[in-house]
Amino acid sequence: MEKLQDEFNLSYLFIAHDLSIVRHISDRVGVMYLGKMAEIGTDEQIYDHPTHPYTQALLSAVPVPDPDAREGRERIILTGDVPSPANPPSGCRFRTRCWKAQDKCAEELPLLAVPERFAGSDSLAAHESACHFAEEKDVVGAA
Template sequence: TDEQIYDHPTHPYTQALLSAVPVPDPETRGSRERIILTGDVPSPANPPSGCRFRTRCWKAQDKCAEEVPLLAVPERFKGTDSPAAHESACHFAEEKDVVHAA
């Protein structure tokens, strides 16, 4: 569901986007981790091999250049009741708390 994706993001790009959402509470804002993307923005006319996000992803490894990640529930969450058990197109998807303060 949408709630699972917003409250329990597993894809690095989703995590980066959610970390940029303005937070009204100054205390929470100051203690929150911001994910700043670096690297080259991929060309839509000539996308990179494998994962399209890999040129900006902090988790990228060789597998990301070689293989397009399929949209699937990450192995570590399959068969669990975890709210992070939703589909993500990332070889290294894992939950990261970016919406709430750590």
């Protein structure tokens, strides 16, 4: 696929669950939850500076071959089931499984935007995230 991309200057829309493969092949990455975009950025922004709790949980589950990196790692275990897309939760769709959820999350749909706290900054955390309380979290050993 990479050879064809170089040869014919192609763009791919690559949809997968394996985050290692996604990083290998993608320049820009979008993370979806229950049919809505949760976070979008370059591969470096998403994998090394994720700000949405769902992305952080996904990355924390990626296997890490290096035992030293694995040691300091925080695995985020999500509880509960994925709600039905036919009857999604009010506000943020991820709120029923999010450890950071507050009242605002049930009342107000978070828009996909660069969080105000990062706006205008050079930080790699300054990318679009659909979370009222987006912030960086070190997900050690992310793919």
